[in-house]
Amino acid sequence: xxxxxxxxxxxxxxxxxxxxxxxxxxxxxxxxxxxxxxxxxxxxxxxxxxxxxxxxxxxxxxxxxxxxxxxxxxxxxxxxxxxxxxxxxxxxxxxxxxxxxxxxxxxxxxxxxxxxxxxxxxxxxxxxxxxxxxxxxxxxxxxxxxxxxxxxxxxxxxxxxxxxxxxxxxxxxxxxxxxxxxxxxxxxxxxxxxxxxxxxxxxxxxxxxxxxxxxxxxxxxxxxxxxxxxxxxxxxxxxxxxxxxxxxxxxxxxxxxxxxxxxxxxxxxxxxxxxxxxxxxxxxxxxxxxxxxxxxx
Amino acid sequence: xxxxxxxxxxxxxxxxxxxxxxxxxxxxxxxxxxxxxxxxxxxxxxxxxxxxxxxxxxxxxxxxxxxxxxxxxxxxxxxxxxxxxxxxxxxxxxxxxxxxxxxxxxxxxxxxxxxxxxxxxxxxxxxxxxxxxxxxxxxxxxxxxxxxxxxxxxxxxxxxxxxxxxxxxxxxxxxxxxxxxxxxxxxxxxxxxxxxxxxxxxxxxxxxxxxxxxxxxxxxxxxxxxxxxxxxxxxxxxxxxxxxxxxxxxxxxxxxxxxxxxxxxxxxxxxxxxxxxxxxxxxxxxxxxxxxxxxxxxxxxxxxxxxxxxxxxxxxxxxxxxxxxxxxxxxxxxxxxxxxxxxxxxxxxxxxxxxxxxxxxxxxxxxxxxxxxxxxxxxxxxxxxxxxxxxxxxxxxxxxxxxxxxxxxxxxxxxxxxxxxxxxxxxxxxxxxxxxxxxxxxxxxxxxxxxxxxxxxxxxxxxxxxxxxxxxxxxxxxxxxxxxxxxxxxxxxxxxxxxxxxxxxxxxxxxxxxxxxxxxxxxxxxxxxxxxxxxxxxxxxxxxxxxxxxxxxxxxxxxxxxxxxxxxxxxxxxxxxxxxxxxxxxxxxxxx
Numbered sequence: 001x002x003x004x005x006x007x008x009x010x011x012x013x014x015x016x017x018x019x020x021x022x023x024x025x026x027x028x029x030x031x032x033x034x035x036x037x038x039x040x041x042x043x044x045x046x047x048x049x050x051x052x053x054x055x056x057x058x059x060x061x062x063x064x065x066x067x068x069x070x071x072x073x074x075x076x077x078x079x080x081x082x083x084x085x086x087x088x089x090x091x092x093x094x095x096x097x098x099x100x101x102x103x104x105x106x107x108x109x110x111x112x113x114x115x116x117x118x119x120x121x122x123x124x125x126x127x128x129x130x131x132x133x134x135x136x137x138x139x140x141x142x143x144x145x146x147x148x149x150x151x152x153x154x155x156x157x158x159x160x161x162x163x164x165x166x167x168x169x170x171x172x173x174x175x176x177x178x179x180x181x182x183x184x185x186x187x188x189x190x191x192x193x194x195x196x197x198x199x200x201x202x203x204x205x206x207x208x209x210x211x212x213x214x215x216x217x218x219x220x221x222x223x224x225x226x227x228x229x230x231x232x233x234x235x236x237x238x239x240x241x242x243x244x245x246x247x248x249x250x251x252x253x254x255x256x257x258x259x260x261x262x263x264x265x266x267x268x269x270x271x272x273x274x275x276x277x278x279x280x281x282x283x284x285x286x287x288x289x290x291x292x293x294x295x296x297x
Numbered sequence: 298x299x300x301x302x303x304x305x306x307x308x309x310x311x312x313x314x315x316x317x318x319x320x321x322x323x324x325x326x327x328x329x330x331x332x333x334x335x336x337x338x339x340x341x342x343x344x345x346x347x348x349x350x351x352x353x354x355x356x357x358x359x360x361x362x363x364x365x366x367x368x369x370x371x372x373x374x375x376x377x378x379x380x381x382x383x384x385x386x387x388x389x390x391x392x393x394x395x396x397x398x399x400x401x402x403x404x405x406x407x408x409x410x411x412x413x414x415x416x417x418x419x420x421x422x423x424x425x426x427x428x429x430x431x432x433x434x435x436x437x438x439x440x441x442x443x444x445x446x447x448x449x450x451x452x453x454x455x456x457x458x459x460x461x462x463x464x465x466x467x468x469x470x471x472x473x474x475x476x477x478x479x480x481x482x483x484x485x486x487x488x489x490x491x492x493x494x495x496x497x498x499x500x501x502x503x504x505x506x507x508x509x510x511x512x513x514x515x516x517x518x519x520x521x522x523x524x525x526x527x528x529x530x531x532x533x534x535x536x537x538x539x540x541x542x543x544x545x546x547x548x549x550x551x552x553x554x555x556x557x558x559x560x561x562x563x564x565x566x567x568x569x570x571x572x573x574x575x576x577x578x579x580x581x582x583x584x585x586x587x588x589x590x591x592x593x594x595x596x597x598x599x600x601x602x603x604x605x606x607x608x609x610x611x612x613x614x615x616x617x618x619x620x621x622x623x624x625x626x627x628x629x630x631x632x633x634x635x636x637x638x639x640x641x642x643x644x645x646x647x648x649x650x651x652x653x654x655x656x657x658x659x660x661x662x663x664x665x666x667x668x669x670x671x672x673x674x675x676x677x678x679x680x681x682x683x684x685x686x687x688x689x690x691x692x693x694x695x696x697x698x699x700x701x702x703x704x705x706x707x708x709x710x711x712x713x714x715x716x717x718x719x720x721x722x723x724x725x726x727x728x729x730x731x732x733x734x735x736x737x738x739x740x741x742x743x744x745x746x747x748x749x750x751x752x753x754x755x756x757x758x759x760x761x762x763x764x765x766x767x768x769x770x771x772x773x774x775x776x777x778x779x780x781x782x783x784x785x786x787x788x789x790x791x792x793x794x795x796x797x798x799x800x801x802x803x804x805x806x807x808x809x810x811x812x813x814x815x816x817x818x819x820x821x822x823x824x825x826x827x828x829x830x831x832x833x834x835x836x837x838x839x840x841x842x843x844x845x846x847x848x849x850x851x852x853x854x855x856x857x858x859x860x861x862x863x864x865x866x867x868x869x870x871x872x873x874x875x876x877x878x879x880x881x882x883x884x885x886x887x888x889x
Contacts, residue, residue, distance in 0.1 A: 111379030111787070112762065113648045113678060113705050114736075118436075118462040118490065122518075122572065122596050123646075184384060250468070 198232035367406035419444030441466035467493035515539030540570030569593035628661030632668025687721025723748030750777020819847035825874020
């Protein structure tokens, strides 16, 4: 047991005395050679001291003197991480969920401001209500509350009730691929066409289009020529998979059967289906699939 | 001769005494007094709280407390609320239900937060627990109304079904009809998060009508305004009510119907909903306003003048959630009218706009802190702040227990002096000695963490974003905040040093989240190796962290204490830092 001093057993909180003891040791004995402990633990006997040697920087008990004095600027002097605004995007995952160049120019970050997705959905859908044209056939005015399916991200600004400024909204829909337990989300508004959407999905799920992307690229492709010279395998039928979507009526349809703009307002979620399973679907068909018991991830 | 302890009562007496002790902390203390008290207490513990479902296994919990009736479980880290935790991370409740199904047939309550709840789990709950009474799902996902139908059909003694902020698949309202006609025990129903338009009003009205003990009813947006009057008339005993879409064509008959229905609800204390609100219909609720203690207008896009008018009818408000349309003027009015206010949350109406769209500044918060002596919990989104205002607020309101300030643009300085907001937040932690929860924002250096480490001795949860200069900041927090249980950090230049120097501290906390910081993979490995009672999980969707140099920072890091070692349900983008490489293989097997 590495922590000699603390008790074990119940789920109750572990004694903190050990931690305090270590802190006081910190300030009184900064002698490097005697206290070559990697973790600031009171190992009380010098066991395992040299584990830390592989990462030499961890080899001492640290005192306040080790830490750089604070400066008002947000850039760090002790690590290579620098907190400039441009770098906020570095290290965030490069998928459709990550930062997009915001139309309104300010730096948009995933998950900031910290507003729950549930609340974001509701706010956007309220604003959208005044912009929606009725595509549905029900008698009730179509105020689509897609809170369970369509998730609007924190990227881009949305229309608030008084603000008619046309900044780009995000429209995240869930997408699941057969055989892959983890679902993802894709921003429909980041793609202006079926081709672009399909290509984003091929990047997200490389199994749909093996060999389509150059080796080693997991980052988002910024290469425009690459995108435009190659047709989407998902759409042209050469993939083993087809792209389908569930519409507002709950029917599963092949993607591509309606104009893109209409598709965007109809789609609830996407599924990348094995070709063999998609036999019942045809463009424009309203064949009602067996109700999906899959759960959104 | 047996030496009898002076306080050696028969077990039944001790059990009876213990039954008055409800809080987990006290129960835990009781169980530590001596072995016999430990034994007695564990058999009579009826409520179990597990703050992190991966800290312990269901089997262990059941072994220790074989007779509990109520369990509360939490799954994903808090930052999952803001899309920082990728889909598929974990938090599946099914293994817990499966274990409890056999061992605890008398289980009555299950409360879950940020967990994945499938229809299979719901069906198993319905099937396994004959006396099941309470299901609360808070920020959960993974289920559909099919699962709810199973609960409705089978749980004859169900009292509470509360779906708060969940992402469930709403396949239509027919699930409501699965409550048998003989079923009348519903006390609380919250379906505000369900999304379907396929509403069956008759099923709802019949249900509401026959459940005469119904006290809480929160409808979803699909319920139109003209249906509410009928529903309220079926349930005039309601204490808490959430409307649906609060909009209709302006018709006097609808209005008078509505106003009449509200007036008949003499017990109403809490209102929510108000999507798509049409101001002309607001006065319909005036008859109940004077008794209201809780009002959630956070979806109501009302302008300041309408909000002020409404609030002026509610002098007894204790809890208000509202959009920043209320503006400083509205908050000043609130401060003068609602002297009992304890909790205030102000949400942004346009979080991504570069220019402010409303006149809501730090002044609103200053006003409320001054005029509301009982205010203890605040969540406030705004665009500007000053140290001066924060110091004033702190001095006005030393009784804050929760202070969450979000200045919308990261690293915004004090707008008056252009300095960091260290001093302001420092005043908050210095004056508010009972502060339990704090969220920081704005331009902050390591100095604010020095203040926090020095003064925030009761702080249990701290949220940090875009702040600090280096490891010293983190070191202050980890070494100084004695009561810290949850620490969540994003986009801060905190690296390996502070983390490793305070490794032991992490075992005294529930969890630590760090994303977009500067913690290297090497440090994560070291921590994982050295601290067997911590799970050190690296979340990285770019690919395996060991495909990059060890000094490379990890994308996201989630560290939590656990009694059961690494979990077995990790998705491919989560790596656990382990002692034994072969163990790592095992943990990665996708045993969902």
